[in-house]
Amino acid sequence: MKSRIAVLGTGRMGSALASAFLAQGHPVTVWNRTAARAQPLEAKGARVAASVEEAVAAAELVIGNVNDYATCAALLEPAPVARALRGKLFVQLTTGSPQQAREGAAWAQSHGISYLAGAIMATPDFIGQPGCTLLYAGSPQLFEAHKAALLALGDNTLFVGTDPGHAGVLDAALLMVLWGSAFGTWQAAAICEAEGFALDAFSSSLVATMPVIQASLVDAIERIPARRFKGDETTMATVATCHASVRLIHQISQQHGIHTGLTAALDKIFSRAVAAGHLDGDLAAVYTGMRD
């Protein structure tokens, strides 16, 4: 028997989530503040509820996916909705902080509602596709009991810990890597444009260089727990070498009037690591500039 599912919020992501459940044969009820945005799902077989309470009442597994946690809390807190949720599983797929996830779990527990905090590591077009990653935290028993249904959203469905905040931690960590890379990419593209270098050639070289970048990042992470920051036989580049590279990029950007906020910040963090005595250390020693 396929679980009956309700999806609260049918924006870009919520619509993809509801569609993926429908594609796997789940009976799906959807609710959205702006009803017109839920209508296309009706054609795919979803029932459109007139209220959050009606949607929750129709399901045994309820997914939340709105803009933020405060909005979601305001939808769930009215007494009739909280009552309709009692004894059911609520899966929070709205993006929030680890602390918000813990507070959400505590609220659910105090109302007799089962709760998993989740995070979606994908854009809507990846939902339901092979390799799509979703993270869940909270009760492992609840996760296992509902995993078959959750797999509809992506086959890389991972349980990341009993602390309900931990899906949000990993979400923030991976997104930080994305933002660091994205802003680096935009500064890089600006340098290429200013120097008259073709962006398609930049793009293909970037893809070719990814394995080198990945190996360096993974090595840096592995060195952190033991604070293995001294240059050693596996060190590929020292703090001094990498700091000089950042300063060079900063200068090139300055010459072209490109925003240097990013490279200025990197220079500061490098300088803190150097001041702490890590000039000849492994690149991973820059971590000491991030945390005291």
Ligand SMILES: NC(=O)c1ccc[n+]([C@@H]2O[C@H](COP(=O)([O-])OP(=O)(O)OC[C@H]3O[C@@H](n4cnc5c(N)ncnc54)[C@H](OP(=O)(O)O)[C@@H]3O)[C@@H](O)[C@H]2O)c1
């Ligand atoms: N898009 C992505 O690639 C992606 C990836 C990972 C995670 N997420 C997360 O998924 C969630 C939804 O993102 P999205 O991309 O689907 O955004 P979106 O297309 O802008 O949809 C936002 C949703 O929130 C609802 N909403 C906003 N304010 C509301 C309010 N005051 N009361 C009730 N509902 C309200 C919207 O309803 P209306 O239609 O009525 O405005 C809509 O259903 C976010 O937490 C986001 O971080 C998104």
